[in-house]
Amino acid sequence: AQSVTQPDIHITVSEGASLELRCNYSYGATPYLFWYVQSPGQGLQLLLKYFSGDTLVQGIKGFEAEFKRSQSSFNLRKPSVHWSDAAEYFCAVGERRGSTLGRLYFGRGTQLTVWP
Amino acid sequence: DAGVIQSPRHEVTEMGQEVTLRCKPISGHNSLFWYRQTMMRGLELLIYFNNNVPIDDSGMPEDRFSAKMPNASFSTLKIQPSEPRDSAVYFCASSLWVSEHTQYFGPGTRLTVL
Numbered sequence: 071a072q073s074v075t076q077p078d079i080h081i082t083v084s085e086g087a088s089l090e091l092r093c094n095y096s097y098g099a100t101p102y103l104f105w106y107v108q109s110p111g112q113g114l115q116l117l118l119k120y121f122s123g124d125t126l127v128q129g130i131k132g133f134e135a136e137f138k139r140s141q142s143s144f145n146l147r148k149p150s151v152h153w154s155d156a157a158e159y160f161c162a163v164g165e166r167r168g169s170t171l172g173r174l175y176f177g178r179g180t181q182l183t184v185w186p
Numbered sequence: 187d188a189g190v191i192q193s194p195r196h197e198v199t200e201m202g203q204e205v206t207l208r209c210k211p212i213s214g215h216n217s218l219f220w221y222r223q224t225m226m227r228g229l230e231l232l233i234y235f236n237n238n239v240p241i242d243d244s245g246m247p248e249d250r251f252s253a254k255m256p257n258a259s260f261s262t263l264k265i266q267p268s269e270p271r272d273s274a275v276y277f278c279a280s281s282l283w284v285s286e287h288t289q290y291f292g293p294g295t296r297l298t299v300l
Binding site (some may be wrong): 112115120160174175177179 | 191219228229231234242288289290291294
């Protein structure tokens with residue numbers, strides 16, 4: 071069965087420091103992979119996605135993620151965190167239905183706190 | 187362009203009452219998803235539609251929950267009767283089935299059942 075694991079429930083970093091949020095997935099085929107961000111009281115906003123091709127994908131707000139098939143991972147990174155990045159981050163794996171996307175399976179999320 | 191619209195944004199009701207949550211997907215999108223978010227269970231898919239037809243309702247917790255999509259621009263999620271354990275944030279999302287591969291989320295409805 072498909073599943074997503076985000077090992078870190080809560081991460082705290084200082085503003086300007088680098089960031090890496092971990093995500094591991096379980097899926098029988100090549101997955102569709104996503105990172106979403108949720109600010110308090112808001113819906114989820116897509117940061118970036120991977121479907122195929124280059125395993126390093128760039129997203130909005132200076133985020134990037136790397137797909138590593140051998141490790142079943144899709145870690146999110148940012149070289150320099152801003153205070154406005156404080157939010158909850160969700161990794162998700164999308165079920166492939168032919169060439170299209172079916173349901174998404176979400177991780178439990180990682181809460182990011184940024185110290186000034 | 188307007189994003190996914192959900193109403194109401196907040197709902198407080200008493201146990202046993204009927205609750206109806208509403209969603210308007212992004213115009214032109216042909217897939218619609220209902221999710222529930224709780225501290226205990228995280229974000230879980232309840233049901234999704236493609237071209238107004240329910241494709242997967244395996245996440246609907248029990249018969250008290252029902253969802254409809256009478257047309258491409260409107261969907262409802264109904265809970266009858268509501269129970270305190272239904273308290274959660276309910277999100278609606280929409281996507282283009284064929285090519286977009288991305289779900290766009292609404293702001294959510296925070297439901298509190300007393």
